Ligand SMILES: [Zn+2]
């Protein structure tokens with residue numbers, strides 16, 4: 001377990017990150033799409049409510065149905081108290097499933113702690129399960145230099161990444177145990193081999209790190225294990241025509257119209273052009 005000093009330093013870094021990001025990369029989004037600074041759900045339909053959990057560096061989401069709650073991603077280590085506090089504030093003690101969009105520590109870091117506290121099962125695509133079980137984060141090629149890149153190596157020794165076994169291995173297709181929701185896994189490899197979106201009611205997509213809304217909405221341009229697959233996965237997601245997408249990073253959601261016209265960027269664009277040549 002982390003010592004109090006280590007945990008304090010780590011939490012401080014995590015809390016500072018969104019403030020510095022907001023200062024360095026001002027939001028350019030419609031306030032109606034904001035994921036932060038909202039008390040209520042960011043989406044409510046007759047079948048479900050979605051709550052955004054900005055967890056410092058990355059976002060997680062709670063998807064409530066009448067039959068239970070699904071957590072999409074679980075943030076860095078030591079985010080479990082934020083997740084559990086939100087569940088308590090919603091009066092829900094029936095978290096059933098934790099869907100991890102991909103095996104990077106900023107998405108599965110607190111999953112094991114949340115599982116211990118709630119009994120919820122952890123699900124990840126089978127292609128990313130071994131990395132998560134080993135507590136690994138494979139970043140692939142690094143192309144961009146945001147402020148986290150120079151500071152993260154300084155903070156990494158403070159991190160204790162818990163190796164996290166999945167209870168459920170996911171494949172493309174219907175999500176098992178979807179609590180009465182029409183929920184599908186859409187395999188979107190590239191950022192990692194097992195990157196996935198969770199598509200709910202055919203309209204709402206939780207897209208992990210394929211697209212970020214830090215600054216202007218943009219396709220992944222920093223980390224990938226296969227840039228050609230990133231380009232293909234953007235096309236695949238567009239083909240699903242989600243009305244609204246919820247990213248793993250960034251202060252805002254993404255409309256279907258923005259997704260439809262989003263240009264490929266940087267290494268993904270170069271890889272797509274090479275593919276066509
Ligand atoms: Zn990632």
Ligand SMILES: [Zn+2]
Nearest residue numbers: 058106209248
């Ligand atoms: Zn991420």
